[in-house]
Amino acid sequence: MAEKVLMKGNEALAEAAIQAGCRHYFGYPITPQTEVAAYMAKRMPKIGGIFLQAESEIAAINMVYGVAAAGKRVMTSSSSPGISLKAEGISYLAGADLPAFIVNVQRGGPGLGGIQPSQSDYFQATRGCGHGDYHVIVLAPSGVQEMADLTVKAFDLADEYRMPAMILADGTMGQMMEPVFMGNYTPKIVEKPWATTGTGLQRKHNIVNSLYLSPEVLERTNFERYERYKIIEEKETMYESFLMEDAEYCVAAFGIAARVSKNAVLAARAEGIKVGMIRPITLWPFPVKPFAEAADQVKAFVSVELSMGQMIEDVKLATGCKKPVTLCNRVGGMIPSPEQVLAHLRELAGGAK
Amino acid sequence: MKHKRMTLFAGHYGSGKTNIAVSYALWLKEQSDQDVCIVDLDIVNPYFRTKDSLKELTEAGIELIASPYANSNVDLPALPQEIYGAVNRRDRLAVLDIGGDDRGALALGRYTPAILEENDYEMLLVINCYRPLTRTPRETLEVLREIEAAGGIPFTALVNNSNLGDQTTAEDVLASLDYAKETARLTGLPIKMTTVHNRLYPLLQGRIEDLLPMELQAKYYA
Structure with missing residues (x-):
């Protein structure tokens, strides 16, 4: 194939x-x-x-x-x-x-x-x-x-x-x-020398x-x-950094939430709001370093999640709560829309510029 | 394209049955002055359902017969009693969207005797050579046999729906024609139509016989 x-x-x-x-x-x-x-x-x-x-x-x-x-x-x-x-x-x-x-x-x-x-x-x-x-x-x-x-x-x-x-x-x-x-x-x-594959009378039992x-x-x-x-x-920590170079706001999102957020980030940029995204690919180990660095750069974080706010705790830990971290979410089987994330970003930035 | 009173779409899951069934029902409604109904017989896949197109179908005057639990959190393989109406009432056209693979076709068995007795049906196998388990005509034949054994109705024709989702090119469709022909030869079934996304229709019109354009049901965000 x-x-x-x-x-x-x-x-x-x-x-x-x-x-x-x-x-x-x-x-x-x-x-x-x-x-x-x-x-x-x-x-x-x-x-x-x-x-x-x-x-x-x-x-x-x-x-x-x-x-x-x-x-x-x-x-x-x-x-x-x-x-x-x-x-x-x-x-x-x-x-x-x-x-x-x-x-x-x-x-x-x-x-x-x-x-x-x-x-x-x-x-x-x-x-x-x-x-x-x-x-x-x-x-x-x-x-x-x-x-x-x-x-x-x-x-x-x-x-x-x-x-x-x-x-x-x-x-x-x-x-x-x-x-x-x-x-x-x-x-x-x-x-895998530890595997239980039979000793063949050649070694001690694993x-x-x-x-x-x-x-x-x-x-x-x-x-x-x-x-x-x-x-x-x-x-082994893995993440994707998206448009973070000049970002003033940082979206944290993984999986489907990151796909939705990517559209919102692009739409926000079209309105002049400088947003980037860090997408953790490994959730454990969590990509602490990029978030810690972003905390010295951006004004605020948004954790976009299909939960009541779980990853947001790791974002807060990674950033030492240096900057506000807000939550944008849907739950119970619902998915946030790009428009919802965009509206959240607009509010964070104090309206469209 | 001619049509029978009942048109049944079956095939490997993910081959595009639901999309085609909806598009075909809309096409039938345009062609005929008879009433058209569409039946969601899929008890396997609770995620992509005919009901996703409810608004479009209703606007076109097509009755959708689906489980009251479709698109809800009740993962219950229930079939509504109204399906008997679609099968037994011979004064209107019916399109049946059958669940994927042999497991999906099992639900058809309940209606098979009535469908065979009336003997005014087309049983169509939807095929896509870009799906991993139906890459070759031989593999496709295997799926065909399994579905026939489970549903009890022999196929009468093929629908070539070979595609790679929204990345499909006209060349991808043209490249699938040999696969469709070879599958037709192996199964002894004619190719009723080739289905393509609206976007590709102008590029392929006149180059492929019996080409049916269709719109994709969009559910998730790209």
Whole structure:
């Protein structure tokens, strides 16, 4: 598939996972990510892979744990309520230092909520999902091509740092169709001497576990893990800076909110309001540096979100609250319009110039 | 183009069935002095629905028969009783928009006996060679067989809707003609029409037989 194909975000993600060498998919259907499972159900049997619809999300994430422990690339996908169910398993993966790929195509919440797009699992994703001290790497695509590209990236990062990596998408990213290029991926090959692949009577048993009987050892393991997180924060932070050079106002937005905001930024500039945008591509690690730098440049920030204001807290932390940070949002499955963001920017700038 | 009393659109999901069904219903309404109704039989995809075009259809005097839950947060595969009216009342034209793949076509099965008995229908397979799972005529044939097995109605013709969304060029459409012809040869089905976006219609008019222009349902922000 070297030339362009027309794909849904969910399909592009699934195909990219296959190209990244993933041959094990475990999941349970839920709107709006069902096409990931449907695509895998069709493709995996043809390429010698495993597609398994588990009896529940909890079963699926524990199957992921098993394959990850055996050192193979593995994934699961779900949408918001399903990710909550998987949270325990994700904590176990992190505690056992296992690489795995997890996809959340978010829908409105809390509770069963609705099936339309949302970004209200930002806290859940960037704070690890489950219990205990840990992070997962969180990547936020803003288009179908990125759904594919960041999937391959997520597998590579997960293997390299021995931890779960997540795509945090939303209903629109999963459902929208765009032409994509596939097939130029060269997945990173990472040696996994820790994998439980049989000793062949040549070495001691490998043990994959998240239970520590000694608190001293558990403390040390946590400290060591956070040393690794520091390296990731330094090396793997990704963001897009859009028209920030001369910006007096800065929009912070990711995923679908960034696509909407881009139109608003251009419209505001046409009216003489100097606006730029910083789009975090990694939500954890959060791109602290560009926001900290922007805080010395701009008059105010606007966090555009499909939530009641979650990323806004990271923007405030990153900027040390040096400048006001306001929120422009829709929730419950609704999407902010470019006009809404533009109106917010106008108000911030004290009317059109 | 001739038409039958009932026109059914089925195919791989994302092949463009809903857009085509809406455009075809509007075209039918222009061609005929009979009443036209359109039925949303899609119980698979809760995101893109015929109901998105409700205003346009209503203005054209076309009745839309859709689940009361379509476009709501109720992800419930319900079919309204009014569908029996569309299938059984032979005094008006009906366009049926069927859900994607074999899973989508399962819902059709409930109405299959009545449709076969009346025997005044066209069952159209919408194909797009730029979709990843129907890249070749052989793969497309596989989808065709699965849908026929699930829905119980054999296809009567193909609709070539090969496109790359809003990035489609006239060349992309022309390049798909060989694929459509080969699919027609493999399946033994004629190509009823080729569908293109309004933007491309002037560029391709006269170069492709039975060309139907259509407007895209816009739902999300670029």
